[in-house]
Every structure is written in structure tokens, then in C-alpha cells.
Amino acid sequence: MADNQTPLVDIRHLKEYFYISTGPFTTKPLKAVDDVSFTIRRGETLGLVGESGCGKTTVGRTVLQLYKPTGGEIWYDGKQVKTARDLKEFRTKATMVFQDPYSSLNPRMTVSDIIAEPLDVHGLYKTKEERRERVLELMQYVGLNSEHASRYAHEFSGGQRQRIGIARSLSVNPEFIVCDEPVSALDVSIQAQVINMFDELQDKLGLTYLFIAHDLLVVRHISDRIAVMYLGKMVELADADEIYGHPLHPYSKSLISAVPVPDPRTARANQRIALKGDIPSPLNAPSGCPFRTRCPYATDACAESMPEFKEVSSGHFVACHRTAEINS
């Protein structure tokens, strides 16, 4: 089962609609995630990028079934996660690191209680001593001083709090961690420390990440493969170098041209592809391709049907009607 061919996480046609009431008796679906499929191999990091409100976070939370998916299947390690029992087991293998290190830690709990909470919930220890040792071990993993175990979260800095959050997500010995913008609330020097820690932990513990971020440089640094989302749909998925070197979808092209370059000469030579307009509301998504309202290459065909998410070269998926014409 756990051979290298079976992906660890296999998401098939995932849909997550939120129903927004538009009147006293009418509701309208907000398609936060609409028909998204991807796989993550064991030990790799899949980066997920896109602008605010495109559904990145919703994908992360729906993959962990924090929101009940409206449609689609979630396969983990060759088995579908479907029943409550599957889910209980899944919870000990897949965990999450949250974006905001301030609101993701309960202010009334000590650090050791926060870190050990998943252990408490699943009853994963026999004695108090065992629990304490595990907590201290985890604190060491993430570079926290073990003397701080009895302190409260508000006594720590943002970076330390994020480390506490990471220790919590590691406590059940997971294989897969969804990192929901884990560094975007931290300042740059701390970001580097935390990102490197993610790298080290991956090597040491053999973790698999779904790394959600909007900082393209951070994503490039940590990811093996990168997926680009736009308005609830996945528009491109490829190896990190491939997507940075040869983006095929017009949205990815524009996104990657916006990455700041440290060398001003190169930066001047690069052309930024500025998009016109704003991202449309997911409540009134355009017909056909969601990107057509801002796409410089849009034709009438784009308004009619949603382009298929297909593999154009090995491991490089794009959803665009005009891939061939644009990139020739």
C-alpha cells in the first residue's frame, strides 16, 4: 500500500460551497472551492498559491475535513476518508498549522497543555510522566526552552507562538501537515527561521506538507511542486522550477512576473504583466473560465466552457483553452 506509486494524499474533484442567504428564504452557493483535484506524494511539499479570497485556506481546511466537503473524495494513503471512524484515524495522521499564532493558541492554557491537547483528545499516553516527556521532546524539536512548558501563550513572541503551534501539530506523530500560511503573520527574519525549521522537521520526521502561502518566494523555497489557484479553481500545477521558469497559464505568468527580484538591473529588464480589474466575487463567478474577465487572451470560447485541467507535459497541468496558442 505505502509504495511510492500511491500518492499519500489524493484529492478528487473537491467542492466546498457555502450557502449565503440572499433573502429571507433564498440562499445562493458561494463556490469557495470548485472541482479541485491534486495529489501529494509521500515526503514532498506541495505549495498552494493564489491571491486573497481564492480559496486556498478553504482547500486546506476541507482537505482535513474541518469543513464537510460539498462534493468530491479525499483519499489518504490509498484509502478513502469517509466514515467517522476513518476520520478519527485520519486526525492522528494529518494535522494543521494555523496562520495566526495569536488566535490559534488558547490564552487560558499553558504551553504544555496546548501541545499535549491532541494527545489528551486521542488518549495517546498512559501516565502523566509519559505526557510530560513527550511535551518536552516536542518543545526541543521546535527549539523552545523546556522551562517554558508551564507558561501561558501570551508570554511569548509571535515566532515562539508559531513554534508552539507547530509542536502541537507534531504531537500525534503525523505524516501529513497542512500549513495554512504559517509564516505570513511573522516578520521576515523570523519567517526564515520558521521556514528552515519546517525543512529540518521534514527531513528528520519524513513529513509531507501542503504549504499554503501567498508569498511566492517562500513557496518557491520550500515547495517541490506548486499549485496556483484562482477563484476557487486550480489553474496550474507543476514542479516548482518548471512553474517559475515556464508558467503556461496567463494568471500564473502574471503572478510570477510580480515576484520581486533583488537585482535592480534584472528587475528593470523583466516585464511585469499587470492585470486589469479586480478578482470577481465568487458569488457571481463569470461563466466558463473564471479568469476570462481579466485575461488578455480571452476569446468568446472562454466564456462558454470551463477549460479542462489537463496535463500538457509530464507533471505539468494547466486549465486554459489557449495554452498552445499563447505559449507558442
Add this chain to the structure above:
Amino acid sequence: MKKPFSLQVDMDSFLPASAEEKEYMVQMRPSTTFFRDGVKRLVKNKIALISFIVIVAITVAAILIPAFWPYSYDQMLGVQPGRPVDASYNNLKPMTYGRTEQKLIDAGEDVFPHLFGTDQHGRDYFIRVVYGTRISLAVGFFASIIVLIIGITIGAISGYVGGKVDLVIMRIVDIIYSLPDMLMVILLASVLGVSRLGEAIEGTSLERIGGNIISLFIVFAILYWVSMARLIRGQILSLREQEYVLAAQATGARSGWIIRKHLIPNCISVVIISTALQIPNAIFTESYLSFLGLGVNAPMSSLGSLASDALNGISSYPYRLVIPAIVISLIVLSLNLFGDGLRDAFDPKLNA
């Protein structure tokens, strides 16, 4: 040995610090909890501290004094077995004595004084006030606990489950809110107190305090939980959107765990404050129900019934109305001030 004027550098000063020396340099601030911070602020607030001392003093007095006081609240001092009723004990002024007592004093014996005199049946008024305080405090305390338990349970469920459950519970709350509560209290107290409860508790120890007080508890249980439930619901609604609740859900925690470990501990300060402010409310309600004659049963006294009885002789014995009124005011005032102090100390929004 180094020469005093040598320019040679002493290398010993440049050795790396040992573990102990490093330890010595580390300054650790003792870890403080939210609760300890709150207590510290509370103690600094003089008004709240004095109120707290007054409350404790009154409570301790109400509990301990009846144990050693020579008179009892229902003992008519003028009535002695085998003798005619001695009317000289009725309506004594403060610090005066009945005829037989005066004889004992003249004979050189010690007689315990009647600090507040006696009432029209010759009962020691001081001990009646003490018992009245006892009843009032007990009613305030237990009624608030009933309100707390019902309010917290229903509010937490309503806020956490949400959806249709929340809708139904909140409409029930609205209905109870819209009833004129004083009218309901009087109706329930009169209906329950006389006919049903009076028979049900006959012969039990509850009979002494009377069916009216039990019905008062029922009234509190039915009517007054609504504001507590609303408060808790509002708190839970905002707390459950916090990411740490989502984090707990991501670990697979059940709803009960999340409510117990995350939601209730985070709104407990609000709960304590509103309970502290609920107690005087309950005491006040009990007092005026007793004043209207719907309170405790006859020989037992409460501050309200004492005030009510005093109305008959108001022109001759005004102190009989003034004393219980002062005690009620003192209790209610100090509880309110203490509640305010608690809020100032524990409400994070005020000291952000």
C-alpha cells in the same frame, strides 16, 4: 603571582562562562496567570476590597452568631411554661430588660442584653435580624447558583450548536424576557407557595423556611436564567470563531471537550462578574416578596418580613424598620460594588 604594575593581560578574565555563571545571569519573570493578575488588580481597588470585607463579615456573622446567642429567633421571652404571659417582654426598647430579667440584674446576676430590643411578641430582635440576614444571603447565593447552572448550560449549547437549536432557544428566551417578571414572580410565588409546595414539603426540614422560599427558587430557575444564557451565548458565539477552537476541531476533539476546555474557561470571568451582580438582585427580590407577605413562613424571619412587620408600629418603634433596611442596603451595596470591582479587575476589554 602577577606583578601589580604588569601590563600582561590576565587570561582568566576571558574564559567562557561556566554553566552556573550563565544560569546566574538568566532572569526569569515568574509566570503569572490571568487569574493572579486579576486578583492583584482587585486588591488594589480599595472600594472593592472594603466591600468584600463587609460581605465576608456579614456572612460570617450570619452563620456564627446564632450558634452562641442565648436567645432564639422564635423564642417568646415572656412566655414561660406554667406561668401567665409576661407582657413586660413585648416591645422592649433597645438595651432594656423584661420584669423577671430586671429582678435578676438587681440580684447582681448577668443577663445578656437585648441589643435591638424585642418585637411585639417578645422575641429578641437582634437574633431575628441575624436570621433574616441568613435567609437573605442564602436566597441570594443559591438563586444565583441556580441561575448560573441553567444559564451557562443553555447559553453554551445555544451558542456552540447554533442553527435551529439556537433559534428555538433564543425565541424561548425572548418570550420569557417579554413577560413582566415581577408579575410572574408574584403569581408563581402565590400559586406555588400556598397550595402545592406547602403540602409537598410538610414534615421535612424545608418546612421551616416555608414553601414560599422554595417557590422563589423555582421562580428564579424559570425566569432569571435568560439574561445569563444570553450573555454566555454571545460570548461563545465570538469565542467559537477563534482559531484555537478550529485547532481543537482539527485534532478531533468532541464538542463537549471544546466547550469545557476552550469556551467556558475563556468566558468564566464574565460569568463570575454577572453572578456577583445577580446575588443582590435575588436578595432584593426576596426582600420585597417577603415585604408583600409572599416570603418566609411565620416564625422564621427575613429582612423583608421584618421590615413589613415593623410597619405596624412605625411611629413608636421606627428603628425596627430602619435596622433591616440598613442591613439590606449594606449587603446589596457592597455586593454591587464588589461586582463592579470584579468587572474592572477581570474584564479584559476594560484593561486592554
